[in-house]
Amino acid sequence: MYRTHTNGELNATKLNQEVTLAGWVQKVRDKGFMIWVDLRDRYGITQLIFDEERTDAKVIEKAKSLAREYVIQITGTVIERESKNPNIPTGEIEILVTKLEILNTAKTPPFTIENNTDGGEELRMKYRYLDIRRNPVKEKLIFRHKVSMAVRNYLTNDNFVEVETPYLIKSTPEGARDFVVPSRMNEGQFYALPQSPQTFKQLLMVGGMDKYFQIVKCFRDEDLRADRQPEFTQIDCEMAFVEQEDILNTFEGLTRHLLKEINQVEVEKFPRITYDEAMKKYGNDKPDIRFGMEFGELNEVTQHKDFKVFNEAELVVGIAVPGAANYSRKEIDKLIDWVKRPQVGALGMVYAKYNDDGSLKSSVDKFYTQDDLKQWAEKTQAKPGDLICILSGETNKVRAQLSALRMEMAERLGLRKANEFAPLWVIDFPLLEWDEETQRYHAMHHPFTAPKKEDIPLLNSNPGAVKANAYDLVLNGNEIGGGSIRIHDKATQAMMFEHLGFTPEEAQEQFGFLMDAFxxxxxxxxxxxxxxxxxxxxxxxxxxxxxxxxxxKNNAGRDVMIDAPAAIDQTQLQELHLAITHTS
Amino acid sequence: MYRTHTNGELNATKLNQEVTLAGWVQKVRDKGFMIWVDLRDRYGITQLIFDEERTDAKVIEKAKSLAREYVIQITGTVIERESKNPNIPTGEIEILVTKLEILNTAKTPPFTIENNTDGGEELRMKYRYLDIRRNPVKEKLIFRHKVSMAVRNYLTNDNFVEVETPYLIKSTPEGARDFVVPSRMNEGQFYALPQSPQTFKQLLMVGGMDKYFQIVKCFRDEDLRADRQPEFTQIDCEMAFVEQEDILNTFEGLTRHLLKEINQVEVEKFPRITYDEAMKKYGNDKPDIRFGMEFGELNEVTQHKDFKVFNEAELVVGIAVPGAANYSRKEIDKLIDWVKRPQVGALGMVYAKYNDDGSLKSSVDKFYTQDDLKQWAEKTQAKPGDLICILSGETNKVRAQLSALRMEMAERLGLRKANEFAPLWVIDFPLLEWDEETQRYHAMHHPFTAPKKEDIPLLNSNPGAVKANAYDLVLNGNEIGGGSIRIHDKATQAMMFEHLGFTPEEAQEQFGFLMDAFxxxxxxxxxxxxxxxxxxxxxxxxxxxxxxxxxxKNNAGRDVMIDAPAAIDQTQLQELHLAITHTS
Known part of the structure; x- marks a missing residue:
């Protein structure tokens, strides 16, 4: 037994007890006749005191050799502390040490093990095991466990069964790139790592499992963007004998439970908006609705004058930025530069200040009257004090641009509050989306999503207009979940594959097992x-x-701590019937 | 909403209610004027009745088209059943159907969806989604979930944190073969799938996580034996600031909790025996102790006579098989044939019947007296009515042979009772084991296991004699868990790698990150x-x-349902910088 207590639990109720503690040296303050050491473990910090008058000289001597991150074990007596620290649970006491054992020494860590460390991202990743000692990282990992357990308990109570599906499955050409795993025993053949357990969870439904979930790792070999990982974790769920309404209610329940359990936040029934409405109102299928700034479409009230830019635009659309009417000319110029950055891509921005006195002042005053501007204000729901920002151009592009501006302004105005939660459902997604690169339709969600029954006739005539029983759960501007009602008959599934450009043979080869199951x-x-x-x-x-x-992993998909991926032995390659073909 | 109730919940308290149910047709009994259908879902079976006198003719007509495994939805009234079935919770009622919708038809399944199916193993695996509809399979998957949740809740209550470790890691030459994953973005390099999260959990301890667990998939590319899977699931655990005693207590607590929660069985404190003792008493490091038949070593009491076989044997050892003294000559001959099978490999077997009258009769009576045989009986703890079976030869081999015989006899005598649980700890495993093939020592557990302090001096002089702080948890003759106290300083770890035949460079390249962390x-x-x-x-x-x-997966590592592994596209291979090198 290395310890009788952890470093987070001793307090004045334990005065005069003899205790044994173990942990890391957080800090040493050596005042000569007295040495204080902050001893840290996962549970907290306890102050140790070594006192020339009360502690054995040999122990004092050993204490003088201590340095940051040494691992030690001590025995001593709980005593009242002179200068108490009300900020920590152990702040009323300290341990007068009688025995000290150094369990392990430590080189000076490459960055400070403090809440605010001096270590940069790369260094912290290389020494991730030291980074994890820091409270903010450690707490996040514990928080993740807490959320996972809350999910598991909630779903288990609702009769869901967690079923483990296989990791070594089959590669399919649809969707993102698979990671593959060469098979030694089946020459020239490969397993693939799952991008999701999609087909397996559907087979579990065919198998009568009724309510399935799994917290499971998934894999995608995509070129990484910031904050994307080649391996990621899903809470994967499926239900049989349900309609969309049942699914939305079930997972709204789960999400509400998490917000309550984890964040102590009670949320009203989640709003639902259609994909089309989301694009129209927010220019985005995952709108952040913690704040307003809804889009106001202005074609009607802008295209009757001589302002060519607006007249030629497919869409003229604006938002009212609250309290920004007092932006200086310079600030506005900077904002215009911001929307013109390649990442946003607008060609320019028209603005109108809605002054506190009720008057309006725009950058296009020579074309528009006060009455015109009043109409703009009305359409964008602007109030005195707001700045109306207007973009124009091709509908899809200009919506994306204005959405970027909306999010940026919310960020600047502090409207994206971390402790405020505004979930919503976005429903009625299109079934297919046109891909310019491959010049064909792709499944917007995945090829197993059911088209809305009433839209099936459109599949041949106007595929892009077909809506699906597909939905996303959006929280604070992030898609946190998504799903759909699935196809459950062979004929519809075969037709879907056909629309996605599969020959019947390809469809059978790749997904025959699923269509057979149907x-x-x-x-x-x-x-x-x-x-x-x-x-x-x-x-x-x-x-x-x-x-x-x-x-x-970092943005190149590398684990810089263990230095993976790495070369493997020639023998290993031979056993796998593989050779490396260098590109240069 | 497809249903108001499941098929497992309706009973006489719901009489006269109108309900809607959905599920699979388990059975149709068509008596002409009346049709009964057993409707099945995950939760149970409910009997439906279609009655010419009370049911609409169109509904009756549709009901006549039903066949096994059709998916239907019905609405009807809960009524009292005439011939009640006390064996199922819904046995008192049936549903008088008023509406019937066929949600999906079904081809005749390739095997019967019954508790005892007519389907063979291969067929069941190919149509696993149908196999899962069968109660015995479905219940086992639900049981697995129940066990997993019990583990998670118990460990979480004990302050363990489940931390997800990565699946895309680095290949290491030590131990079993890795599955590897070619990296597209890092030409010629590979990730490996973890055989266990061993190094990561140790790094979490270095990171101060203190108590870690994870229910996690692991991967081994080994030639498969029966009942081995290339991917398997571990409950992986690690603790800091602990000695062996703390770990044994913690996981004995978990195991006892599971036996109580899951099996309603209370178990005494688990016995602990050393590896050496286990080998001596049971010829096996995972002894089944639900029954006796402990080994009695007989060298002392056999080697003083002219029986050459025993005199020349390194070990003469026997067991007393309870109540088998009345085996006929023929039965004993068959038993001797059994021990001589190549799978067991004994050259022969000596036996002695301990008759009910107290006399002993052996197959080597010309060499041994009644007094000799009495001593054998004493050493093997035989009682009148037992058959003493004796093998002899080289110690390790003969122990393995007698262990096989012991297990076989227990099986035949029905002593391996499924509902009896006898856990035990086997401790003090050897650190290293000699491998004839590679002519070097291998880590018996893994290279991170700490040798016992007092044995460290033996590492150079007699490596095979060094014991480790390693332990297995054995339940009913199966190793269900195993672990060790780890090395936690760089010098010892480096020394260990040296003993395992690593050059310092190889050790640094493969495990430098861990030794650095130390x-x-x-x-x-x-x-x-x-x-x-x-x-x-x-x-x-x-x-x-x-x-x-x-x-x-089957014994060739294939998923016969989805037909994986499979060939992949040439494009995919090119992107991975790989070519297949056919062996023929």
């Missing part, structure tokens, strides 16, 4: 998957997922 | 991993793990 009595079913990394980060009030992952 | 203040730590598949099977009273895995 012939043996498949129930209506549907489901949803949450991105756990993102969900946990948002519940934790953070934008970045990285610190909620114990050992994340 | 220099920054590593706490003493240790842990254990349970094999979840095996644990669940044993708690479920079964020997085979296969039905506790939703989608298992």
């Amino acid at each position: 012939q043996y009595g498949a129930p209506p079913h549907g489901g949803l998957a949450f991105g756990l990394d993102r969900l946990v980060a948002i519940l934790g009030g953070q934008e970045s997922i990285r610190d909620f992952i114990a050992f994340p | 220099q920054y203040g590593a706490p003493p730590h240790g842990g254990l991993a349970f094999g979840l598949d095996r644990l669940v099977a044993i708690l479920g009273g079964q020997e085979s793990i296969r039905d506790f895995i939703a989608f298992p």
